[in-house]
Amino acid sequence: MISSLRGTVLSAVGTTVVVEVGGVGFSVAVTPALALGTRVGDELRLHTTLIVREDAMSLFGFATQEELDVFELLIAVTGVGPKSALGVLSVLSPSDVARAVSTDDDAAFRKVSGIGPKTAKLITLSLAGKIIVTEPTAQHPAAVATSVTDSVLAALVGLGWSERVAAQAVDETVVVASDAELSSVPVLLRLALAHLGPAQKTGRS
Known part of the structure; x- marks a missing residue:
């Protein structure tokens, strides 16, 4: 079992990154936010x-242990394969998943491509009592490592938002992010994208 990888990124495209470890390049399936960051x-x-x-051996990677734990819980649910589970974590953070399960909000999972009403309901029923909600704690942007916020800002600008709109989204996002979320570029990027939302697209340059 390959439980972790640490190495140099050779490529990052779509939902796949290639990480070189000891001269060997490992192709890893990741969330779009992680690849973008x-x-x-x-x-x-x-x-x-x-x-x-x-017919295949596939490696799936996550920025945090929490994401991996939720992924493994999801694939244990009947009808949820690895790609669908990755899709869930591309749309929802572990805290979002836990909150949806605790409130029996299967609509949150129906937003994920490939997950229908029956499977969404089964997820909330199967994971009930297995995930604890981690509430975010307020923190000032100054407490966040500059390298993390800079990377998120650069990713947003690269996606087409103006620097002004992107910077405002990052500042507002880190204020409500948890400590774990603040330490991860992919997770913070996903939160910033959710904060921007479709209505903010007019702020693109």
Whole structure:
């Protein structure tokens, strides 16, 4: 079992990053936010799990252990495969998943491509009592590592938002982010994108 990887990023495209460890390049399936927040040449550490099927072996990687734990709970649900579970974590943070399960909000999972009403309901029923909600704690932007916020800002600008709009979104996002969320570029980027929302697209340059 490959439980973690730490190495140099060789490529990051779509939902796949290639990490070189000891001269070997590992192709890892990740969330779009993680891939967007990763740059070639960066050192990257991922929490991973190897999924073995009859026709393939696939490696899935996450920025935090919490994301990996939720991923493994999701794939244990009937009808939820690794790609669908990754899709859930591309749309919802572990805290979002826990909150949806605790409130029996299956609508949150129906937003994910490939997950229908029956599977969404099954997720809330199957994971009930298995995930604890982690409430975010307020923190001033100054307490966040500059490298993290700079990377998120650069990713947003690269996606088409103006620097002014992107900077405002980052500042407002870090104020309500938890300590774990503040330490991860992919997680903070996902939160910033959610904060911007479709209505903010007019602020693009």
